[in-house]
Structures are given as C-alpha cells and as structure tokens.
Amino acid sequence: MxxxxxxxxxxxxxxxxxxxxxxxxxxxxxxxxxxxxxxxxxxxxxxxxxxxxxxxxxxxxxxxxxxxxxxxxxxxxxTDADAGAEAEPEIPDGDVELVATRAGVSEDEARAALEENDGDLAAAVETLE
Missing domain, CATH: 2.20.70.30 (Nascent polypeptide-associated complex domain)
Structure with a gap:
C-alpha cells in the first residue's frame, strides 16, 4: 500500500x-x-x-x-458443504431479521430477497425498497 x-x-x-x-x-x-x-x-x-x-x-x-x-x-x-452451498446458500436468521426490519417487509420476503442476492444485505434491502 x-x-x-x-x-x-x-x-x-x-x-x-x-x-x-x-x-x-x-x-x-x-x-x-x-x-x-x-x-x-x-x-x-x-x-x-x-x-x-x-x-x-x-x-x-x-x-x-x-x-x-x-x-x-x-x-x-x-466437499459436502460445497454441494449444499451450491443448492441453496445458508442465510443467517439475524440477516433475515435485519433486512425485514430495514425494508419493512415480512421475514419470508426478506429471506427471498437475500437468497436472490446471494446473502448481500444491502442489495436485498435495495431490492425490497
């Protein structure tokens, strides 16, 4: 640097x-x-x-x-974890709650937005707003 x-x-x-x-x-x-x-x-x-x-x-x-x-x-x-991760990323419940609260939506909608955005919190909130 x-x-x-x-x-x-x-x-x-x-x-x-x-x-x-x-x-x-x-x-x-x-x-x-x-x-x-x-x-x-x-x-x-x-x-x-x-x-x-x-x-x-x-x-x-x-x-x-x-x-x-x-x-x-x-x-x-x-290798076992990779197989499961490719099928569906693991989204922590805390992230779901945070996105749901921030965007003012249900936890189901927040989880769907997080999955759609590969767990990216900011992108999920942006999608929902």
Missing amino acids: FGGGGGLNPRKMEQMMKQMGIDVEDVDAEEVIIRTDEYDLVFDDAEVTKMDARGQETYQIIGSPEQVESGAAGGDAG
Whole structure:
C-alpha cells in the first residue's frame, strides 16, 4: 500500500493508518482456500491481515499456495458443504431479521430477497425498497 514502507518504522505506519481511518488486525487463519472454475489455491499456515478502511474490508494473504483440482480442497467436510452451498446458500436468521426490519417487509420476503442476492444485505434491502 505504501510501497514497502520506505524506511518508516512500523509504529509510525500504524499511527498514520489510524489517522486515515484504517484499522488493521491479524487474522488467526489455519487455512485459506481460493476457488476458481479450474482449480483451488490452498494456503496452509498463511499470514492473513484484515484492513478495514471506512467500512471497506480488504484481506491480504501472505504465503505459498498449493494448486489443487477444483473442489478437491477442504477434505470431506469441504466437499459436502460445497454441494449444499451450491443448492441453496445458508442465510443467517439475524440477516433475515435485519433486512425485514430495514425494508419493512415480512421475514419470508426478506429471506427471498437475500437468497436472490446471494446473502448481500444491502442489495436485498435495495431490492425490497
């Protein structure tokens, strides 16, 4: 982001980022999987950093991935979860309540809008308004 730091000490860099409204935190990730149509990239023991800049979250992954066949990553639980996720995304009840309250509609209508928008809260509310 700042081109390798340019000699700034980490404490000064952190202070500057805070002044700009950027919060940074380390994520204790055991594994990171990036799925594409052709293959999966699996990062074991990756260093993951989350940056929140005024509501826009960005994740940085540092590590060397292993390229595996698409859908092969994640073991048995991953493949079972993938099959269910493709059929119908799991929408948390809290999200349904939030959209229903915000848009002034029933929970059934809110759930349908969330499913239609792949769980995107803002898009679901926009659809209903």
